[in-house]
Amino acid sequence: MLARLPRLRLPAWWKSALLYGALLAAGTGVLAWLDYQRLVRSHVAEVYDFLLAGGFLALGLWLGARLWGRRGGPAPAFDGNPRAQAALGISPREMAVLAELAAGHSNKEIAARLHVSPNTVKTHVARLFEKLGARRRTDALRRARELGLVP
Structure with a gap:
């Protein structure tokens, strides 16, 4: 038969501490989001340049794989002459x-x-x-x- 573990009783202040922690985390998240929005608005050109460069990188990798990836088939096995x-x-x-x-x-x-x-x-x-x-x-x-x- 399994022994019953005693039930843990948390102090009364525990709920308020948890609530204050959650509010602080939410406030920090809102401030970080606002800071991110300010950063994006003040550096719009750099963000667009980054996205454009990433798009061209992806396009170049895809085209390279399509054009040169299958050329000639697999390399012949080395036989040692x-x-x-x-x-x-x-x-x-x-x-x-x-x-x-x-x-x-x-x-x-x-x-x-x-x-x-x-x-x-x-x-x-x-x-x-x-x-x-x-x-x-x-x-x-x-x-x-x-x-x-x-x-």
Whole structure:
């Protein structure tokens, strides 16, 4: 059986305090509305400029979405140029290392992401340099982008 809670009795002044609070809130609202009306009347040109700019912004976004949003359909999926990959003899693991290089990761980060040792990553990077004819990472990435191996 549920126990009955005792009924709370509010003091007599509580109703008058609530009434005065409501009147003060209403008065503040009226004053804020009057201040807003004065502000709008004294800055009519700025309000119209703001509304006009907002309208043109909305129109521009809508037109841009209609004209350029559907152009060409969805972008084709990136395939990594399997012909160039086969011609250079780049293994799938070396492609994974190349993708991580393109993302800007260090050897240690690549090793952690691919679950291999940093020495294995160094070996893959050295082989990629040989196959791409590069001396630095930036050269290798430039060459890989030219061949379409990485986006």
